[in-house]
Amino acid sequence: MLFTTKTEYGLKAMTALAQSKDKKPLSLASIAKDYHISQPYLERLFAKLKADGLVESSKGSNGGYVLTRPANKINIFEVIEALEGPLAVFYCMASDGKPACTTSNCLTKKVWHELQKNIMVTLRRFKLSDLI
Amino acid sequence: MLFTTKTEYGLKAMTALAQSKDKKPLSLASIAKDYHISQPYLERLFAKLKADGLVESSKGSNGGYVLTRPANKINIFEVIEALEGPLAVFYCMASDGKPACTTSNCLTKKVWHELQKNIMVTLRRFKLSDLI
DNA sequence: TTAATACCTACTAAATTACTAGGTTATTAA
DNA sequence: TTAATAACCTAGTAATTTAGTAGGTATTAA
Numbered sequence: 001m002l003f004t005t006k007t008e009y010g011l012k013a014m015t016a017l018a019q020s021k022d023k024k025p026l027s028l029a030s031i032a033k034d035y036h037i038s039q040p041y042l043e044r045l046f047a048k049l050k051a052d053g054l055v056e057s058s059k060g061s062n063g064g065y066v067l068t069r070p071a072n073k074i075n076i077f078e079v080i081e082a083l084e085g086p087l088a089v090f091y092c093m094a095s096d097g098k099p100a101c102t103t104s105n106c107l108t109k110k111v112w113h114e115l116q117k118n119i120m121v122t123l124r125r126f127k128l129s130d131l132i
Numbered sequence: 133m134l135f136t137t138k139t140e141y142g143l144k145a146m147t148a149l150a151q152s153k154d155k156k157p158l159s160l161a162s163i164a165k166d167y168h169i170s171q172p173y174l175e176r177l178f179a180k181l182k183a184d185g186l187v188e189s190s191k192g193s194n195g196g197y198v199l200t201r202p203a204n205k206i207n208i209f210e211v212i213e214a215l216e217g218p219l220a221v222f223y224c225m226a227s228d229g230k231p232a233c234t235t236s237n238c239l240t241k242k243v244w245h246e247l248q249k250n251i252m253v254t255l256r257r258f259k260l261s262d263l264i
Numbered sequence: 265t266t267a268a269t270a271c272c273t274a275c276t277a278a279a280t281t282a283c284t285a286g287g288t289t290a291t292t293a294a
Numbered sequence: 295t296t297a298a299t300a301a302c303c304t305a306g307t308a309a310t311t312t313a314g315t316a317g318g319t320a321t322t323a324a
Binding site (some may be wrong): 190195210 | 293
Binding site (some may be wrong): 043047064 | 266267269270271272
């Protein structure tokens with residue numbers, strides 16, 4: 001399985017924000033209820049979405065989250081990367097702190113690189129608005 | 133992470149078979165030693181590869197595994213699917229026994245379907261011989 | 265001042281991956 | 295015929311990740 005419920009829940013919630021009347025902030029409590037998702041779990045996902053600048057929050061009564069950009073300007077890849085971390089088809093392809101493959105001139109790596117690029121391009125083509 | 137060490141180990145071992153002199157069977161003991169992989173774990177991977185008809189086995193002294201086809205006729209997708217099971221970018225996309233998405237006319241699903249098709253096409257383009 | 269909301273920390277449960285241990289069965293070479 | 299080799303099988307354990315729970319604090323609007 002490529003993606004987990006993190007992405008599934010996150011995208012569902014993001015589409016909910018995209019459909020909010022007059023860009024009114026939506027509380028996680030209401031989203032959690034509407035989509036039957038654990039609220040604390042959703043909170044952690046939104047912390048990541050906010051850290052990556054995809055949503056803005058406001059506290060207090062009538063507070064909640066709103067998208068920072070129109071839904072047709074947010075691509076699926078951004079959302080996935082925010083939630084799942086950097087895309088890596090393999091351990092050896094990880095771009096974060098993990099130990100990378102040390103085989104010089106590694107043919108296998110070239111194949112994974114091409115696959116990874118391909119997946120990214122495909123995911124970037126789709127916008128949040130395509131899911132509504 | 134898309135793929136696990138199952139695929140990593142499996143592909144490494146398959147390329148070892150592809151490079152065997154005169155198509156001589158290679159034992160899992162020797163592959164496990166050469167590539168520093170747990171032999172019983174490798175055994176289970178090869179059970180899957182054999183079940184999918186990608187390798188043949190012979191028991192006894194000088195026995196081992198050989199490829200059933202030339203390396204340029206075996207594509208990466210076949211190997212991955214044998215080892216990791218049916219490709220599904222999401223739970224809702226699983227083609228096996230699991231409960232599928234019931235949302236009729238689900239837009240999200242169309243996006244995943246296109247992504248999934250794309251990944252398959254890319255993986256089928258690469259042959260085992262490309263990794264040698 | 266109160267209620268609503270984001271935000272934070274620590275823990276538990278479930279699932280999956282990776283690995284270990286200890287066999288049995290079939291085949292070949294000596 | 296025997297011993298070595300190798301596939302093949304079963305039942306576990308360890309490690310990691312995902313998913314979810316519990317119980318708070320901080321901030322803001324009404």
